[in-house]
Amino acid sequence: MTATARPHTAVLGGGVMGEALVSALLTAGWTADDVDVTERSAARAMELSGRYGVRAADPNRKAVKGADLVLVAVKPQVVPEVLAEIAPALRPGTLVVSVAAGVPVAVYEAALPEGTPVVRVMPNTPALVGKGASGIAPGSHATDEHLALVEEALAATGLVVRVAEKDLDAVTAISGSGPAYAFYLIDAMAEAGVLLGLTRDLATRLAVATVEGSAALAAQTGDHPVVLRERVSSPGGTTVAGVAALDAHGVRAGVVAAARAAYDRSRALGAAARPTPTAEPGPARDE
Ligand SMILES: NC(=O)C1=CN([C@@H]2O[C@H](COP(=O)(O)OP(=O)(O)OC[C@H]3O[C@@H](n4cnc5c(N)ncnc54)[C@H](OP(=O)(O)O)[C@@H]3O)[C@@H](O)[C@H]2O)C=CC1
Numbered sequence: 001m002t003a004t005a006r007p008h009t010a011v012l013g014g015g016v017m018g019e020a021l022v023s024a025l026l027t028a029g030w031t032a033d034d035v036d037v038t039e040r041s042a043a044r045a046m047e048l049s050g051r052y053g054v055r056a057a058d059p060n061r062k063a064v065k066g067a068d069l070v071l072v073a074v075k076p077q078v079v080p081e082v083l084a085e086i087a088p089a090l091r092p093g094t095l096v097v098s099v100a101a102g103v104p105v106a107v108y109e110a111a112l113p114e115g116t117p118v119v120r121v122m123p124n125t126p127a128l129v130g131k132g133a134s135g136i137a138p139g140s141h142a143t144d145e146h147l148a149l150v151e152e153a154l155a156a157t158g159l160v161v162r163v164a165e166k167d168l169d170a171v172t173a174i175s176g177s178g179p180a181y182a183f184y185l186i187d188a189m190a191e192a193g194v195l196l197g198l199t200r201d202l203a204t205r206l207a208v209a210t211v212e213g214s215a216a217l218a219a220q221t222g223d224h225p226v227v228l229r230e231r232v233s234s235p236g237g238t239t240v241a242g243v244a245a246l247d248a249h250g251v252r253a254g255v256v257a258a259a260r261a262a263y264d265r266s267r268a269l270g271a272a273a274r275p276t277p278t279a280e281p282g283p284a285r286d287e
């Protein structure tokens with residue numbers, strides 16, 4: 001039996017998320033020969049090449065020339081310059097997928113040749129261990145087949161859900177940035193354990209296992225979080241005392257404020273990436 005051919009793929013930007021994407025592609029059935037990765041620093045590109053066997057390509061423009069799938073994983077502020085660089089070299093039909101926070105599909109469609117299919121993705125770092133959560137949204141030229149290809153590319157990362165683009169800033173605020181909130185909670189629980197006399201190692205292991213187990217219980221039962229919380233809370237017991245203290249310290253309001261701040265920041269990053277009204281319209285391809 002021969003393996004299914006995968007589209008030749010260029011990953012532009014090999015930082016935290018670019019590396020997660022490279023790893024996910026290889027787990028999903030792409031071979032190392034199918035994947036090129038570009039980086040600003042040659043040393044980082046060689047590091048990824050050594051770790052995964054993928055080709056360290058340079059520059060972005062050359063990498064996309066032979067690609068059927070381009071994954072943009074640079075910072076939002078760098079997206080406009082990368083699009084300007086690659087636009088003339090993109091082959092017709094090449095699917096451009098971006099994980100950049102906030103940057104609207106319209107920015108890609110304005111910068112890339114007319115008709116270029118674009119899909120925006122908001123992944124998160126638990127993708128590194130197959131436990132991620134990603135929202136994906138199509139641009140105006142992306143078809144169901146394009147979305148299916150993105151789902152195939154992300155198959156090893158965990159949950160992938162299709163959403164409307166208007167919801168991606170909210171997805172960013174909840175699941176994109178969310179791992180940091182969860183790590184914040186784990187760190188705070190571990191620190192509290194140390195305050196109460198546990199060793200840091202034990203307190204950290206207990207906190208990690210508790211958050212992991214609670215997430216697994218919520219996922220496997222499908223029960224509402226309030227129901228699950230009530231099951232922990234014996235009348236007049238320790239848990240109601242603890243949860244009352246969380247409420248008294250405004251922790252719920254703090255989580256809502258965190259998500260709102262991340263949402264606003266995502267929108268601001270998107271606004272900053274939009275071209276000024278005087279900018280020239282889309283470029284032509286290389287001959
Ligand atoms: N980290 C996360 O949890 C998530 C990140 N994202 C998105 O993923 C994108 C990348 O984020 P993250 O991986 O955290 O950031 P990183 O800074 O770790 O990665 C970006 C990488 O791109 C490199 N780079 C910069 N300019 C270029 C260029 N012109 N061509 C090729 N590579 C370049 C950077 O090099 P150098 O450092 O030398 O500039 C860096 O290694 C962002 O747009 C972010 O919004 C989305 C969801 C979650």
Ligand SMILES: O=C(O)[C@@H]1CCC=N1
Nearest residue numbers: 101124172176177178
């Ligand atoms: O912090 C950020 O901007 C990126 C996007 C979501 C998670 N990390």
